[in-house]
Amino acid sequence: MTDAMMRVIRFAAALALLPGVASAHLVSTGFGPVTDGAWHFVLSPEQFLPMAAFALLAGLRGPVHARQTMFVLPLAWLAVVVTGAALPLGWGPIVMAGAFLLTGGLLAADVKLPPTLVAVLAALLGAVSAGAYGAEDGSILATLGAAFTIFVVLALVSSAALSLRGGWPVIAVRVLGSWTAATGLLLVGWTLHSRP
């Protein structure tokens, strides 16, 4: 393993440990609503992780899939937040657990999906993610900040996956997919377990 890879792993571990307990309150950075919205998305693993897993999946499939995903998913997310549509009360956690399970499962199995289906799934993921959590404070600037961050994260993650040329790096990505799916399955159980 090269020094550069070790640095990336250490930095990723540091970033993964940064989020505290997810709360229903908008992050206040002191840098204005755009930055608040961006950080709210980054510090919300329930939104961030399925999208990152989906970006990896799209990147593994190829440039067409990746380009579609990086535009379709944020636009679908933005459309749902702007229209104020939301999932029925209590459905958010179970739907997002399903999103973890589906995106992780597809990534672990390295399923060869056609571009159209990837676009449809990207739109669905963006829509349910927005319907489950949205932008929290309703500010248009915070919403735009979050949507732009989603676009950037999808672009970075999918391009990183695109650069992989098989072998161990792809296997490592598939292992990440299996961990995402396993987390989703546990979350489904957890959600059902917590219901009265």
Next chain:
Amino acid sequence: MKRLSSLPLALALALMAAPAEAHIRQGEASGFLSGLAHPVSGLDHIIAMVAVGLWGAQLGAPAIWLLPVTFPMVMAFGGFLGLIGIPLPGVEIGIAVSGVLLGAAVLLEFKAPLWLAAMLVGVFGMYHGHAHGAELPPGEDGLLYSLGFVLATGALHAAGIAIGTVHRWNWGRLALRLAGAGISLGGVAFLVEAL
């Protein structure tokens, strides 16, 4: 610059420090660290998961990566069954037997066909997952707990695979077989306890 590359890790460790509270929260699945600690809380779980990695390393490709991909998902399925209250008979016995058989597979360098290896690991994974799921205390944050839980499980497999890389040397093969014997004996001790 090498020192600088350790900065994010040091920062992460500093941020992991929990605020001091007047009351100790016992038995709560309260977050990432709680989930991370759960799979390493029992030696019976640890030896079996490391054995999966060791056996995968002995079997080589594709088992070396297929087993760690399938195990977390099957284990999570067992955890799901435990969480929703579906019973699985003889869980403790199953966990102990997993140590005995996986250790024996490493000891004997058992070249099982891929389907058999995946099935064995899958069945045992379900027992381990069920035990964890059924033991879960009431929690605050299911997502962070689940993430920690899955990461710790994966890390144990990765440790097994990393140790298993010594398989390329003669002394390494012998050391792995001895480790397999130790795991199997540990499984026997847990089996006696379970019975």
